[in-house]
Amino acid sequence: MDARVERAAGTAGVGDADWWRGAVIYQIYPRSFQDTNGDGIGDLAGITKRLPYVASLGVDAIWISPFFPSPMKDFGYDVSDYCGVDPMFGTLDDFDALIAEAHRLGLKVMIDQVISHTSDLHPWFRESRKSRDNPKSDWYVWTDAKPDGTPPNNWLSVFGGSSWEWDTGRRQYYLHNFLTTQPDLNFHNPHVQDAVLGAVRFWLERGVDGFRLDTVNFYFHSEGLENNPALPIEKRNDKSAPAVNPYGYQDHVYDKNRPENVGFLERFRALLDEYQARAAVGEVGEGQRGTELMAEYTSGTKRLQMCYSFELLTSAPLSPGQLKETLEEFDGKAPDGWACWATSNHDVERTASRWGDNVAPDNRTAFTKLVASLLLSLRGSVCLYQGEELGLTEAQLRFEDLQDPYGIRFWPDFKGRDGCRTPMVWDAGDKAGGFSSGKPWLPVPPEHLLMAVSAEEDDDASVLAHYRRFLRFRKTHPSLQRGSILFLKAEGDVLAFRREWEGETLVCAFNLGEVPAEIALEDADGCATLPDSGHSGTVSGDTITLPPLGAWFGRHE
Known part of the structure; x- marks a missing residue:
């Protein structure tokens, strides 16, 4: 099959x-x-x-x-x-x-x-907010107000304002890290x-x-x-x-x-x-x-x-x-x-x-x-x-x-x-x-x-x-999927690293700048350019030439 x-x-x-x-x-x-x-x-x-x-x-x-x-x-x-x-x-x-x-x-x-x-429409919360002693009363994060009626602390919601919302039924605050309609589980x-x-x-x-x-x-x-x-x-x-x-x-x-x-x-x-x-x-x-x-x-x-x-x-x-x-x-x-x-x-x-x-x-x-x-x-x-x-x-x-x-x-x-x-x-x-x-x-x-x-x-x-x-x-090169990574010394807008996995060693270089770049990497010496990456960088000896916003991939044979 x-x-x-x-x-x-x-x-x-x-x-x-x-x-x-x-x-x-x-x-x-x-x-x-x-x-x-x-x-x-x-x-x-x-x-x-x-x-x-x-x-x-x-x-x-x-x-x-x-x-x-x-x-x-x-x-x-x-x-x-x-x-x-x-x-x-x-x-x-x-x-x-x-x-x-x-x-x-x-x-x-x-x-x-x-x-x-x-x-807040989940059945769990609907039951929890009914009282302070129901079976799910502590399935969410409830707390009393401070003596002056304000929330218990200074915690904030990701969506703005306090992360505490007052519930009139229980007369307590409940925690919501996001919208008031998204109560936090305990x-x-x-x-x-x-x-x-x-x-x-x-x-x-x-x-x-x-x-x-x-x-x-x-x-x-x-x-x-x-x-x-x-x-x-x-x-x-x-x-x-x-x-x-x-x-x-x-x-x-x-x-x-x-x-x-x-x-x-x-x-x-x-x-x-x-x-x-x-x-x-x-x-x-x-x-x-x-x-x-x-x-x-x-x-x-x-x-x-x-x-x-x-x-x-x-x-x-x-x-x-x-x-x-x-x-x-x-x-x-x-x-x-x-x-x-x-x-x-x-x-x-x-x-x-x-x-x-x-x-x-x-x-x-x-x-x-x-x-x-x-x-x-x-x-x-x-x-x-x-x-x-x-x-x-x-x-x-x-x-x-x-x-x-x-x-x-x-x-x-x-x-x-x-x-x-x-x-x-x-x-x-x-x-x-x-x-x-x-x-x-x-x-x-x-x-x-x-x-x-x-x-x-x-x-x-x-x-x-x-x-x-x-x-x-990527699928044809296991080192890009599962290999180790070692960053190589590069300057300016260039990032370079080596990927290795079960006998395959790739050298990868990227030019994040909008002008051409050239970089000498000892690791690149002896590498064969991999042409099927879709990028047009080249190598000569240990020198990699990268077009603007370009990359180069090479493999040690």
């Missing part, structure tokens, strides 16, 4: 238990991927329809953002039922069909698990842990290959409810919140990042290990110690397989020094850990704008291709957000078109996340981009139509063609 058909028959978990190591995971934001019923919102059937395209890219897995029942205050990241499908996305049967098709095509399926908080209660792990088991039994854990460092809070200390001005950044949001003014040592988290992650991993070849990647939402937590959460064999943080998702300019420092810090703290890198996702401005706006307009395509090759050459796995393979830019939306409560709250200094969530563009000849026969839930920017799949499909110079080419290149 063909291996792909065998996986479709229900044996997707059989095979390489380390399939995730070096995997490229394509993130699908279901609201914006493909609509099949004309309501302007993407659905599970639409994902299934487009899976052959995803497989054609050469990725290894998909990660589907939340599709569970939800009042959609935060577009699915406020879950009201962990074991169902919201009717706007379809049914459980639709999900089963999606799994079967993905496995037939050789794709693993990972789904979001948003377990740090629920919707992970200090073992029954809560059991309940969320039960939901995880539900999807494992349904055949998923893994999970992306939303805000994995938010699960526990300090039971002492101490005030967070102020963060010195010189340490503030936009890794966990935009500059206009005072959330970044605090050092979040008590409301998240707690040591108890490790124990729960070990319980989570033990559950995964009951099944074959299942994996998880955790999102570390932290502005100060993201790399440190990535290392802590992935060290050894009893915690998560992978984590990513926001080191490569900020507005800070892309630089060789930043990349080298980030990867070396992680490897130094967790030599046996594994990272999952991303430069874009559903929460941040698209790469082609966030970094690409810093280069000359005529160089944006070359820059986008270079970033793709660089990301796919780093040690670790990779998350690739839908539309990045087309070079999509951040959509500039009018205030009246906004859906994201985060953007509405901080407009116009922070425009929210809608600009990276506009519909995927499939057909350049359709004003909705082939996404929907109805009115899309977010506008399709006219400039995106020029980058639609149909416009780039047969253009060998397109960003899409480059992604496909480089993903093929």
